[in-house]
Amino acid sequence: MTGSGGGGVVATDFRGVLRHYPTGVAVITAREADGTPVAMVVGTFTSVSLEPPLVGFLPDRSSTSWPRIRRVGSFCVNVLAADQEDVCRAFVTKAPDRFERHAAGDAVSGSPKLAGAVLWVDCDIETVLPAGDHEMVLGRVRDLGVSPEARPPLLFWRGGYGAPLPPG
Numbered sequence: 001m002t003g004s005g006g007g008g009v010v011a012t013d014f015r016g017v018l019r020h021y022p023t024g025v026a027v028i029t030a031r032e033a034d035g036t037p038v039a040m041v042v043g044t045f046t047s048v049s050l051e052p053p054l055v056g057f058l059p060d061r062s063s064t065s066w067p068r069i070r071r072v073g074s075f076c077v078n079v080l081a082a083d084q085e086d087v088c089r090a091f092v093t094k095a096p097d098r099f100e101r102h103a104a105g106d107a108v109s110g111s112p113k114l115a116g117a118v119l120w121v122d123c124d125i126e127t128v129l130p131a132g133d134h135e136m137v138l139g140r141v142r143d144l145g146v147s148p149e150a151r152p153p154l155l156f157w158r159g160g161y162g163a164p165l166p167p168g
């Protein structure tokens, strides 16, 4: 077991410890006023509140996509399935055909929905809070849905991709 025991936390300790905590992988999408789609991949999507219905994610302050999504004022969270590592890479690398290949219609907000996602959550931006070198975005849920096949999610853990063991 390693640990710094408090005191000054350095980036290598921070990343080296927290990479052991798994996350899901979600693509946050939005559509700008002129119809241009925008998206970013996050591991920080989380459910926040039922009353009112809020979800959240944490964009890095250096993100170029987040200011565009913020300007739109709404977004759709698309949680990727275990067999969608290629979709994740397409959006991280900004493949030119990523929306043509993977989008399947729009949510109520106009944000693109991705084919094959485990679930999607369409939101209006409610609050943006400062969070160090990130910001914390809270979205008020307008609409949401889950894949009828109840697909297993893609996991990101210790720098690689995987899938959960089914419960039971």
Ligand SMILES: Cc1cc2nc3c(=O)[nH]c(=O)nc-3n(C[C@H](O)[C@H](O)[C@H](O)COP(=O)(O)O)c2cc1C
Binding pocket: 025, 040, 041, 042, 043, 044, 045, 058, 059, 060, 061, 062, 063, 064, 065, 066, 091, 092, 156
């Ligand atoms: C599995 C995974 C999880 C990520 N999680 C986040 C995140 O929570 N917040 C974030 O700002 N970037 C995250 N990133 C990095 C962004 O996807 C990447 O920097 C992104 O393209 C943003 O850059 P851009 O907005 O300038 O295009 C993640 C990347 C991967 C592969």
